[in-house]
Amino acid sequence: MPSSIPRSAAVSSVVAAALAAGLLAGAGTASAADVRIHDIQGTTRTSPLVGQQVTGVTGIVTGVRTYGSRGFWIQDPQGDDDSATSEGLFVFTSSVPTVAVGDAVRVNGTVTEYVPGGLNSGNQSLTQLSRPTITVQSSGNPVPAPVTIDEESVPDAYAPEGAPAAGGSINGLTLDPETYALDYYESLEGTNVRIGTSRVVGATDPYSELWVTVKPWENRSERGGALYGSYTAQNTGRLQIQSLTPIAQQPFPTANVGDVLADGAEGPLDFNQFGGYTLTARKLGTVVDGGLEREVTEPQHKNELAVATYNVENLDPSDPQEKFDALAKAVVENLSAPDIVALEEIQDDNGAKNDGTVGAEQTLKKFTEAIVAAGGPSYAWRSVDPENNKDGGEPGGNIRQVFLFNPQRVDFIDRPGGDATTATGVVEGAYGRAELTHSPGRIDPANTAWENSRKPLAGEFVFRGRTVFVVANHFGSKGGDESLTSHHQPPNRSSEAKRLLQAQAVNAFVKDVLAVQKQADVIVLGDINDFEFSATTEALTDGGALYPAVKSLPVDERYSYVYQGNSQVLDQILTSPGVHHFEYDSVHINAEFADQNSDHDPQVLRFRP
Known part of the structure; x- marks a missing residue:
């Protein structure tokens, strides 16, 4: 406004x-x-x-x-x-x-x-x-x-x-x-x-x-x-x-x-x-x-897995082709075509039209075709459709997280049964390795922490014979928080309470994975809607389950969003202890520019599972 x-x-x-x-x-x-x-x-x-x-x-x-x-x-x-x-x-x-x-x-x-x-x-x-x-x-x-x-x-x-x-x-x-x-x-x-x-x-x-x-x-x-x-x-x-x-x-x-x-x-x-x-x-x-200038991240080496997160800001088929093309070009050129891309704010097939539609096949088809047209790989995708108007965001839009993955580089392990209300869990499989009960699946969707909010999407991938668990998130927004210029000092940040509960739920899920397989490779990523120094991030990392990879960057490079002149972290990738020797990049292509394809900068992590 x-x-x-x-x-x-x-x-x-x-x-x-x-x-x-x-x-x-x-x-x-x-x-x-x-x-x-x-x-x-x-x-x-x-x-x-x-x-x-x-x-x-x-x-x-x-x-x-x-x-x-x-x-x-x-x-x-x-x-x-x-x-x-x-x-x-x-x-x-x-x-x-x-x-x-x-x-x-x-x-x-x-x-x-x-x-x-x-x-x-x-x-x-x-x-x-x-x-x-x-x-x-x-x-x-x-x-x-x-x-x-x-x-x-x-x-x-x-x-x-x-x-x-x-x-x-x-x-x-x-x-x-x-x-x-x-x-x-x-x-x-x-x-x-x-x-x-x-x-x-x-x-x-x-x-x-x-x-x-x-x-x-x-x-x-x-x-x-x-x-x-x-x-x-x-x-x-x-x-x-x-x-x-x-x-x-x-x-x-x-x-x-x-x-x-x-x-x-x-x-x-x-x-x-x-x-x-x-x-x-x-x-x-x-x-x-x-x-x-807009940044370009380094391409992954042959033995490296590149995992990215990108909030594409309410993308739906009614958006102009120019937006799809610009976002696709960013994935191919600026992000160097990651092996796995967790997308946030993918809307259903008719966007904000509030008629009960929840599927997003047309949105994803249009986007992945634009990526191919930009010279990128033919990405496959996995997601779980939400219940109508139960996940927040624009009414009728039914935003959700989606995994894109390059099938020439990565296999997705499909374990059926996951839907909007069925929780995925962790079990011990062959050789003592952790497995998901549903892949893709949602984490604890009945938890009140996710009321009117996006539920985390978990998926099980295999890269060069190694299993990698990826959890895509879009935590509750900062709506309702008071501004820095509030007459209350310090300002009231009421939205933190919900994100704290959400972070605790995701942290508990990661601990479930690590309890079965201590050195499992787990990547938690997405629009966390909170800072690297916040109570939300502290809750995500509780017990050493995760590490906020943005902290590996020099301090003057730690941001993914610009709000009221403050460059700050909202988008994050966090790693379990089994993820060693990674490279992290906050790829600045949107937040600092008047001409934006999204208001968020994507994040990329490269490592050898």
Whole structure:
């Protein structure tokens, strides 16, 4: 969804209810007449005058937004010398504003705290004037000089810890902009700011936004991104950039990670649902190409088995042939045609049409034919169709994991009986070797951990006479988690509870295999939807059953996804102790680019079973 959205009456009513309940702030003691902007902004995240009608608020217009959340920003050119109080303020007009940049205005209105995404989102609020009456006193005035945001001004510490008595909220804490980055940005809410030439750390997205960093050396990745390597490495220099000029009038620049936004940007600092603090650019620099190229992994040697995971983002037959061709080309050229490819987000044969269809034969036929056309092998496939609308994802889409395998290199051991509700198990076969009871089969599908979520797909393969067990996963998403800019610090990550249970179930299955055959080769892979340092990964590796292969990479190469300017790990391949001397590659072909075939980067592991 776009980052700037209309602020509906429904949202206003939610905020009004919150005000009545005292959830955002109580009424202040300052006079509602003849107040200045810094009186409205106050020294905390919420206004001391929230809910009050104020009159005679004066300022110079610094930016006008005619689309999305329509309104304009004003700024008092005469500050109060208090670094905690902003001198800028958003005036929400709902309709297209009739003022222009440089107008000196006098505004009456109601002080409100708008929470982008609603109160349950955990987002901070934006202080604004609503239902305004506006008088233009003069035009053509100089815009107040911008505050420069740079590596010197932004603190290294991210946020204060929330007050326990306030449920972990930082809303009531006095801002300390010299100590905490979030406090610094909040102290500039609505203020005219500028950044100089800055590196792009989040590619231009479909909603005409990009991310830069004002701290060139903060957790820099090998290819120019900003690494998110722990819950305390939030990357304080990140800032989202939007344009105040409608796209119809001026196209937004296209940028990849590692490009440079020359001459930076200048405009009011906003706060929105889909990125937090955002420089809404009145002036926007130009993008200088950093020369980022899509990576190509090494091909496997004759005696090496190459296993990959790739989230192909809701692939179904209704997608354009160009998407199939691009994904196929990536498998053949960038991934060097792995022997086994675990696919995530393969949809059923009619995609999001919600009519009970669950089979995916046409999706897979179209994809494998595209791979052959791209010069790749004729992959066979195995999967288990889900129950209709029981595995989450897009309603009607019935996404699932699928194994592609090259039958010229790998044999698949078919053991019938696996279906959507029947669990595969582990038994002892000939010579004390582990075998699956169903291959392909699902792991513990009745476990409540998989409710409305993709069930793991297990398969038994043979390469050069050696059995390899592969488990393809797509764990529960991070939907419902609070953002890094939440008013709760640390933010609530409610989605972790489900993934923790899922990880425990997969870990238990791997232990079952290893209990029968201690040195069995087991590969657990897929869209784990969690970091290499997370509790989810810890649960997967419990007891030494698995090792997260991404940790074999240099730190500055550990990522598969870019979210809000943070390069992070979501896709993983984990190995059992019997898998020795492997090579691992996070193949960066999507996440850092504005032109994406998927939002995930595939992962490849090569080893000798």
